[in-house]
Amino acid sequence: MSEPTRFVSRGQVMVVGPDAPHTMTVLEYLRLRLRRTGSKEGCAEGDCGACTVVIAELGPDGGLRYRAVNACILFVHQLDGKALFTVEDLADGNGQLHPVQQAMVDAHASQCGFCTPGFVMSLFAYFHGHEKADDESLKDALAGNLCRCTGYRPILEAGHRMFEGGSMDRFAAEEAALTAQLKILADGRHRMLRHSTPGGDFIAPRSTAELAETLSALPAGDVWLLAGGTDVGLWVTKQGRAPRSIISLGGIPELKRIDERPDETEIGAAVTYTDAFEAIARLHPAFARMLRRLGSTQIRNSGTLGGNIANGSPIGDSMPALIALDTILKLQGKAGTRTMPLEDFFLGYRKTASKSGEFVAGVTVKKPGPQSHVGIYKLSKRFDQDISAVLAAFHVVLEGDVVKQARLAYGGMAGIPARAKEAEAALAGRPFTPDGIEPAVAALAADFSPMSDIRASAEYRLLAAQNLLRKFCVEVSTGKPIGVEAAE
Numbered sequence: 001m002s003e004p005t006r007f008v009s010r011g012q013v014m015v016v017g018p019d020a021p022h023t024m025t026v027l028e029y030l031r032l033r034l035r036r037t038g039s040k041e042g043c044a045e046g047d048c049g050a051c052t053v054v055i056a057e058l059g060p061d062g063g064l065r066y067r068a069v070n071a072c073i074l075f076v077h078q079l080d081g082k083a084l085f086t087v088e089d090l091a092d093g094n095g096q097l098h099p100v101q102q103a104m105v106d107a108h109a110s111q112c113g114f115c116t117p118g119f120v121m122s123l124f125a126y127f128h129g130h131e132k133a134d135d136e137s138l139k140d141a142l143a144g145n146l147c148r149c150t151g152y153r154p155i156l157e158a159g160h161r162m163f164e165g166g167s168m169d170r171f172a173a174e175e176a177a178l179t180a181q182l183k184i185l186a187d188g189r190h191r192m193l194r195h196s197t198p199g200g201d202f203i204a205p206r207s208t209a210e211l212a213e214t215l216s217a218l219p220a221g222d223v224w225l226l227a228g229g230t231d232v233g234l235w236v237t238k239q240g241r242a243p244r245s246i247i248s249l250g251g252i253p254e255l256k257r258i259d260e261r262p263d264e265t266e267i268g269a270a271v272t273y274t275d276a277f278e279a280i281a282r283l284h285p286a287f288a289r290m291l292r293r294l295g296s297t298q299i300r301n302s303g304t305l306g307g308n309i310a311n312g313s314p315i316g317d318s319m320p321a322l323i324a325l326d327t328i329l330k331l332q333g334k335a336g337t338r339t340m341p342l343e344d345f346f347l348g349y350r351k352t353a354s355k356s357g358e359f360v361a362g363v364t365v366k367k368p369g370p371q372s373h374v375g376i377y378k379l380s381k382r383f384d385q386d387i388s389a390v391l392a393a394f395h396v397v398l399e400g401d402v403v404k405q406a407r408l409a410y411g412g413m414a415g416i417p418a419r420a421k422e423a424e425a426a427l428a429g430r431p432f433t434p435d436g437i438e439p440a441v442a443a444l445a446a447d448f449s450p451m452s453d454i455r456a457s458a459e460y461r462l463l464a465a466q467n468l469l470r471k472f473c474v475e476v477s478t479g480k481p482i483g484v485e486a487a488e
């Protein structure tokens with residue numbers, strides 16, 4: 001017997017039965033089933049923010065966390081155990097607008113209005129995480145929302161003005177009740193969620209043991225693992241694909257755990273970027289600066305490190321950074337768990353060392369030593385929400401100014417995220433100075449023969465890879481960031 005998907009909306013527990021196909025998105029469910037058409041579809045690929053809704057869920061401290069997500073690439077069965085807020089929910093029903101909406105009106109922050117529900121919901125999530133607005137975090141919160149007619153100045157102004165009456169709204173008064181409701185949903189969930197829907201099965205195991213068992217019992221090739229869905233969602237909405245079975249990792253507490261130990265931090269595969277970001281930032285601020293440029297707030301609220309690693313893309317942003325930091329990967333399957341250095345996981349273009357029936361369980365990131373210096377640089381055509389042309393991640397351990405150990409890893413330079421071993425050898429034992437690193441800079445040409453594509457030419461990629469190493473060296477020697485990071 002399966003339990004249905006349950007989520008909270010407007011104080012009510014909503015039940016989604018197996019008549020909702022396993023690939024039905026939250027946006028489709030809202031617009032086609034509930035006839036709540038306030039949330040819009042612009043791109044159906046997580047890029048424009050018109051579909052933004054807010055999910056509230058219980059955080060590790062038992063309190064509520066409000067997170068903006070893209071409804072167009074989130075499946076409705078992923079809502080299980082969460083609360084959903086859409087743009088229709090904000091006004092109180094007696095004509096009283098929410099402070100976010102009122103600020104949008106007062107700042108003249110809408111013209112055609114197509115993007116407006118999405119902006120309102122991104123601001124609503126921000127309202128619930130802040131007491132007042134600051135420009136940097138506000139722009140970050142809105143980087144996943146596009147507006148083609150109003151211009152962003154009035155929208156940012158609304159983001160500031162919404163706090164004029166304070167940072168409480170009517171939802172604050174309802175938080176205790178909502179928290180209790182979500183706890184009841186969590187406590188009442190005992191069995192694996194398994195729906196046989198018209199298109200196929202949606203399965204949500206409750207433990208890694210259940211996941212391993214389920215995965216091994218299904219025919220490989222017609223089953224998709226689903227974490228945040230920021231890749232998988234697009235296979236459905238853009239490629240029209242659907243597997244026989246989807247196994248969601250969203251209901252497995254072990255995969256959502258962050259364990260901060262004295263020398264290292266272990267992060268479960270289903271931890272979102274947003275949460276991983278906070279933990280890794282405590283170890284390596286450079287990593288946090290790069291993660292801020294990965295996708296948008298909505299993407300980081302859904303997407304996971306495990307998904308980024310497992311999809312094996314040569315242009316995924318987290319892998320080179322994690323490889324430079326000597327990260328250990330944990331794989332798990334029915335036969336048990338095994339670990340390996342993350343770099344050994346990538347065997348060839350989108351080919352990984354994962355065996356049939358195995359999944360990524362987590363990663364362990366080491367704490368830097370006192371002489372460690374880390375630099376991570378993302379080059380893309382746009383600052384926000386863009387795919388890297390080159391991602392360079394450097395980790396050097398110095399004794400005085402001499403390189404004791406170097407790990408240089410790049411994305412976008414080969415078919416897999418890869419270390420620059422010739423350049424590393426050319427650095428070892430030499431002074432980490434602008435002159436001292438030139439042999440390593442030259443050696444990068446032996447390490448990589450990058451390709452030309454729409455994002456960058458081969459010549460650009462190699463030159464950029466070399467210049468980023470030079471930039472890192474100057475930053476380490478002067479102790480000051482240069483370029484875009486310095487201006488942040």
Ligand SMILES: Cc1cc2nc3c(=O)[nH]c(=O)nc-3n(C[C@H](O)[C@H](O)[C@H](O)COP(=O)(O)OP(=O)(O)OC[C@H]3O[C@@H](n4cnc5c(N)ncnc54)[C@H](O)[C@@H]3O)c2cc1C
Binds near residue numbers: 230234269293303315
């Ligand atoms: C608008 C937009 C912007 C983006 N920007 C960036 C960017 O700047 N940089 C970047 O690197 N990526 C970016 N991405 C890609 C995407 O966000 C990442 O690849 C993300 O990390 C995938 O994680 P997920 O949890 O959403 O994975 P999903 O989509 O759920 O899964 C991705 C793949 O991994 C598999 N998988 C997931 N978890 C596991 C596991 N634990 N074990 C084994 N297999 C697993 C799935 O089966 C699937 O094959 C962007 C995507 C979108 C839509």
Ligand code: FES
Binds near residue numbers: 051072
């Ligand atoms: S419709 Fe564009 S992000 Fe969802």
Ligand code: FES
Binds near residue numbers: 114
């Ligand atoms: S108001 Fe028209 S797209 Fe933003």
